[in-house]
Amino acid sequence: MDILNVLPEGTFAALDDLLTFISIYDDRARTQAYLRLLRAHRQAIAGAVCVDAGCGMGYFAEAMVRLGARRVYAVEANPYLYALAADRLTAYPEVVCVHQPIQDFEPEESVDVLVHEFFGPLLYDEDVHVLEALRFRPRLVLPDRAVLMGGLTWIEAVADETVTPAVVRQLKGALVSGLFDEGTLPLQFPVACWRFGKAEREVVCDLSGREGDLLYLGLQIYHGDRLICQAGRCENWPYVWTPRAGDRFRLRFVPVERGTDVYFAWEEVERNR
Ligand SMILES: C[S@@+](CC[C@H](N)C(=O)[O-])C[C@H]1O[C@@H](n2cnc3c(N)ncnc32)[C@H](O)[C@@H]1O
Structure with a gap:
């Protein structure tokens, strides 16, 4: 709309x-x-x-x-x-x-x-930061934990006639939500965490040793150990996709007046994939 x-x-x-x-x-x-x-x-x-x-x-x-x-x-x-x-x-x-x-x-x-x-598809990209500035201290916060997870797959395995491998490669450096269906692609490794009272505004993620030329990111929301919802199963949080251009990337979240700005960059020399 x-x-x-x-x-x-x-x-x-x-x-x-x-x-x-x-x-x-x-x-x-x-x-x-x-x-x-x-x-x-x-x-x-x-x-x-x-x-x-x-x-x-x-x-x-x-x-x-x-x-x-x-x-x-x-x-x-x-x-x-x-x-x-x-x-x-x-x-x-x-x-x-x-x-x-x-x-x-x-x-x-x-x-x-x-x-x-207050969670966005990248966990911190909407308003969860406002909970750090509360003027009162609740005894119980529901939910109290979330994790931004990552996974790797191959562009050729998910590309279609519209979003072709060539199109995907043009998106280098851009985090794109909903580019492909999540299908059965599993969330494989943690990228950033949030706990009530403990936020991470900047993370570096190392993908060395992991195979795949297409990175995807997806949210998991927990209370304690109990998984409440996760990207792919709740359509409000689609996976976010970007072509791989290195072994390390940095994600930074900067709260602004309306929501949060997201900065994303690969840290290493480009791969020739
Ligand atoms: C994702 S919606 C969730 C709405 C509702 N809690 C639910 O889950 O059905 C987030 C809501 O928080 C509101 N919001 C965002 N930042 C806020 C803030 N700093 N203080 C109060 N409300 C805020 C938005 O306007 C929006 O209604």
Whole structure:
């Protein structure tokens, strides 16, 4: 969904984000996986003060009320999503809707449980960094861990009549989401990790000894040891692809006003593949 006309200052970005974020609800596997995660923590949620950070339409806030939360703060920075969530959640007196960036939110009571979904296909490329700047300390953060995994395959094995090997090679240095179907390609090795309270903004990954001329990257979301969702199975997070041009690459994430800028570079002399 793309907005094709010029809109008044400030409106375009907020409406564009609205369209981007509502499209996540096409991914039922993602939403169901999160709802299962909440149900698995029903004992922690019952009677608790909870925060749905970046609540979008507020489905997780609603689920936490149904699981017995005493109060739920549904915090959303986007004005259009905030309005939609506030409208949906008026039926629940336990819910307080807050139109604020989560980094500015200062609840007057201590928070037991926080749920969030700020992950991009490259883990850090959307808004997960905002959790480093919270003004409160939740006792339990759901989920608390994610890993950006990598894998290697051969261009010839996945190329098709449109995205030919020649096209793929032109993409050197570009990280392209959804270039190919994930199929059964496995995620093979960790590239970057996130834990609540422990972010990695820059990583170097060494592929020496690994075979393949096409790199793909995919997200895995965990709570503790339990895998919640992963790229390929949840369409919200497609694999990200790039032709291999060396044995080492560097990924750097720089938070900006709206999301996060991603810098990617191969560190070694090009291979003649
Ligand atoms: C990927 S969506 C997830 C929505 C909802 N939690 C869900 O999973 O169904 C991320 C949401 O976080 C909101 N958001 C992004 N940065 C935020 C911030 N700093 N503070 C509050 N909300 C934010 C976005 O507007 C969007 O609604």
